[in-house]
Amino acid sequence: MESKPHNDRLWIKLLVLLAYKTATHKHARRLSWNTQPGGVIFISPRLCIKSTPFTRLAEANAMRFISEHTTIPVPKVHCAFDEKGQTYILMERIEGETLARVWSQRSVESKARILRQLKAFVEELRSIMAPSRVGVANVDGGPIFDHRLPRKSTWGPFATIQDFHRELRSGIHAGDIQDDASSPGVKGMASFHEQAWQSPVFTHGDLSALNILVRGDEVVGIVDWETAGWYPPYWEYTSAKHTNPQNLWWQDEVDKFVAPMPEALEMETIRRRFFGDF
Template sequence: MEFVRTNTSLPVPQVYHAFERASRVYIVMQRIEAPNLATQWCRRSEASKNKVLEQLKTMFEELRGLEAPKGVGVANVDLGPILDHRLPRQSQWGPYSCIQDFHKALVDDQDLAAVEDDSFSDLQELARFYHQQPWHHPVFTHGDLSSLNILCEQDEVVGIIDWETAGWLPPYWEYVTAWNVNPQNAFWQEEVDKFLTPYPLARDMDAVRRKYFGFY
C-alpha cells in the first residue's frame, strides 16, 4: 500500500505501523469511513455508475504506468513470492524471472505443447497462449478488484483496499482476476470491461487453466 501511495494518486489507506507478534504479522492502518460498491451498486443511477467507472479507469491506467524493476518477471512489490489464496495447491508463488515461468508453474510444470490428442484442443490452445513471444513486461496489479474492495462516498472513489495479492504480474492478470468474481459479486462481471482493458482470449484461456489445474 505504501508503494502505491508513494508512486501514484490512488486512494489507499495510510499504513501507520506494521509488526510481528507470536509469529503473526499485524498492520495498523487508516480506516476509510465509506461503504464498498457491493452494498450500493445496484441502487445507483447509470450516471452515478459511469462517474465511478471513469474514476476507476483513470486510476488503473495510472497504476499500469508504473515501470517494473529490471529483470522482474512475476513477483510481489518486494520482488518476493506473490500471495494468492485463490490459486490451487499453494498460496505463495514464485518469484519468477519471466512470465513464461509463472505460466509453467500454473500448469504443474507440464509441457502442454506436447499434447497431441485433438480431443484436448483447448489445452493445445492454452499452450499457444502461454508460449506466445514476446510477452510484454509485467505490470503492477492489485489482483482482487472485487466491488467489495472499492470504497465510495457518493460518486467519489475514496479507497482501494486489500492489496495482499498485489505485485508484478502479466498484463492480463488484473482483468481475469477481476472478472472471475465470487457468486455474491456476480453483477460485477458486467462492469469490469468498462474500466479495465478487456482480454477476452486471456479470460477464455484462464477458464481452461482452471478447468484442468484448479479453480480459484
C-alpha cells in the same frame, strides 16, 4: 527479497498488540470496536488493524508503494510488523461504503462517474514501470500470495512470466500435448502462455466490488492489497472477472474500467477448468 516491517518501534508494536488482543477478546462485542470482513478490526474512527492468517508485510508495502507512485486512494500504513508468526498492519480507516453494498441503488450517471475513476486508477497502475529483471513477484520482489490459486497460496517469485505460467499448468508444455480431444483448449492455452510477453504490470489482483469504497460518487479507497504484485498484463482483467462468485453482476462492469482481453479470459477459463479453480 524479504519484505521489511514499517515503523515497528517497540512502543507502537505493544500498543497495536494490546489493541488487537482487546478487540478480539470474547467480550469485545461490548465495546464500540468491531471486526469487519477480511479480518480488519476498527479500533477508532480513524484507525484499524488487519491481521489474518493470510496477511503479509508485502500488503502493507504495496499500499505504501501505491501511495508513493499514484493518486489511487489507499489506506495510509502507520505500522506493519511480524510477531510470533503473525503479521499486524495498523492503518488508516477510510470512511466509505463498498460498491457491493450500494451499486444497485446508483443511477446510470452515478455509476458512470465511479467507473471513470476506476478506469483512471487502473491506467495509473499499468503505467508504473516494472523494475529490471522482475518476472512475477510481490512489490518487494518476493513470493506472490493468492489463496485462490491451485494447490498452494504462496508462489514464486518467478524470474519470467513464462516460469509463472509453467507453474500454473503443472509444467506441461504445448509440445507435450498430442491429442486435444480429451482436454479441449489446453494445447492452445499452453501456447498462449509460452509466447513472448511484455514486461509485467503492477496489479491489485482482487478488484472486487467489496474492495472499492465510495462516498457519494467519489471513490475514496481501494483496499485489500494482499494479492498485489507484478503480474502478466492480463491478470488484473481476468482476476477481476472471476474475483467474487457471489457478485456475478460485477463481471459485466469490469469491462468498463479494465480493457477487455477476451483471448486471455478464454485461456484463463480453460486453465481454471483443468488446473485449478482460479
